[in-house]
Amino acid sequence: MLNKGQIPLQEPIVSIGLVLPEDQQKSLTIQSSDSKKKKHILIQNGLLLIDSKPSPRIHLTQPTSDSFFTLYPVRAGRGFHWEKQITIQVLGEIEISILNGYLFVVNKIPLEQYLMCVATSEMSGECPSALLESQTIAARSWLLAADEQKHANLGIDACNDDCCQRYQGIGNLTDTAIKSSLATRGQVIIHQNAICDTRYSKSCGGVSENNDFVWKEKPKPYLRAILDSSEIEIPNLQSNEGFRNWIEQDSSCYCSPNTIPENELYRYLGHVDKSGSYFRWSVSYNQSELLKLINQKTKSSFDFIKSISPLKRGLSGRIIKIQIVGNIKGDEFKITLDSEYEIRRVLHPNFMFSSAFYIEESINTNSNINTITFHGAGWGHGVGLCQIGALGMALNDYTSTQILKHYFKSTELKRIYD
Template identity: 30%
Template sequence: MKNPFLVFIYVFFVIIVIPVFLTVGIYKDYIFNEDVVKNKKFESLNIKVYNSRKDKVEIMDLEEYLYNVVASEMPATFNEEALKAQAIAARSYVFYRMENGGDKIPQHKGAIVCTDHTHCQEYLTIEQLKKAHGREWMRKLWPKVKKAVDDTRGMVLVYEGKTIQPLYHSTSGGRTENSEEVFSAKLPYLRSVDSPYEQGSPKLISNVKISKRDFINKFKDADIVLSGNIKEEIKVLSRTEGGSVKEIKIGKKVIRGRDVRKILNLNSSDFEIKINDNYVNIITKGYGHGVGMSQWGANGMANKGYKYDEILKHYFKGVKIEKKY
């Protein structure tokens, strides 16, 4: 290659064109660099998702991933404004994981998020959604979910310039919880607020009926001893601002309300225990941990005419909506 012009073309492509091409390609994917994630304005974004069902890390377009998350996490029959609020919360969850070492979490196996709903957000594939809801649902409601995601493309929730941890749950029972009363961290945007429009939720009020013997045995399995005089051995000592049981005395032990929820497999920690002759009735309000956005409350607000941004700013105090791309 002695021709100077050909040498110049070769050097130009090797040193300038190819590196630029590769760089542009990389920026379409998630780069495991916090500064890039925080400061780069993306046109699109690919992320690594650990598919727990397949035991495999997959590359997904973020917006396409969100179609399935929103369809899996919230009923597609909900008001479009509630679906938009859910889409922004779900997208914020991904960015929060990006900015806070999601790929370092052992369960993620190098990915930012996983498909295990007990650990991250629920994610059902198209095939699973079809099986769960049927073809008519896919024809009528799948486009509605996609539109909610598309209409909020690139939007995330931030507090003082940082993406928030956007917790959400099914039903609060009338008032959400302060984060520190359920989890360990006190976060300024996860404050207890009224959630008055949840009347449509099937889990707003629930009743569990159990025999006294089974009730005693369930606590016995948790190393808590009760005699036959249950009414005298149970006393709620304190409740959270949101109304959940904070501490309760069972027998001679004082335990947390969320421990009772786990022992008895209750819908929430907002419960009352009523003792009858042969049975124990446990009445619960709400479904889930109660922190952040109530999904049924969001739908209720939307049906009252509130827009997605108003819904989000009600449940997440002091936040702003930022468009990343």
């Protein structure tokens, strides 16, 4: 595993989880590009079997560096609204073991080969090279900073999914993607001699967010809210009224449809989330839908929901604390959701696109909500680089250095290995 705070002097081999014990998967098919024969991996009576033969641990290697493995099924979008099972093709080695009774599949791969695939899994290989370069440098820095290490207990550097970085193998690689990755080999974003923990999300919605408002962690000087345009000053979005006025105005920021029309956006985005509006969206429920959703997600037993009110917003207008008021057996009852993640988890059957929204409610004669609409901005947590905004900048001829300096203030680029 990579060590937090340590700058590698040569290209490391990284460990990426493809199938995690939490997926509760007990079978997998795997095929090498050098063999027509498929291998069937199965857990039966607590034993790991490969083509029906027991094996405590399976380690598969390739005869050449451009041979690859095809694996099916692999989960993509774990727990999000776009979750599905996919087939992936990966370079490097594969290790398979049993953990907590389920399959645990790890891909050991040189960092640069992994990054090439991340760039075209996160965005499409059709993207301009400045965007793919920015995406690759951000993905490299995030992994090498090793600040989050969300799966340290499993001994891996990252999983294959949006929870860490989307990695769907070599299936979407293009010549531009390969060239962009080679052009940035070994380059990372540095702040005060340390590799930056460069977060990114799909669309900031116009303004990015301070990291410490979205996660309970220390403020990072290069993960501050910025206006996603050539202008500097962020309007006041921390009041409900200020946020609503701003979201309803026409916008010319880098991630808005005025820079890239949404019907053109689809060709630049990855293969998993082709539906939905990224910059502005709305979600509506009637009382019974809302009631069912909130009771299910918060394990409550409300009879009615009376109101939902934002209590605190970040600089981008993202709500970080919200209050839900309702009735339980005739008595008023309140709950508070106090993180961006929890708000998005509870207020959507899968996951709300972002927590930057204002609420429009119609109230019935019993003072309960009749219908509720969330009018929102952006897609994702909104901290760090805005992928659609970076695409907008790249299409307007900004270089990857200019793009990265726009999103990560007071940083510099450095090549740490050849």
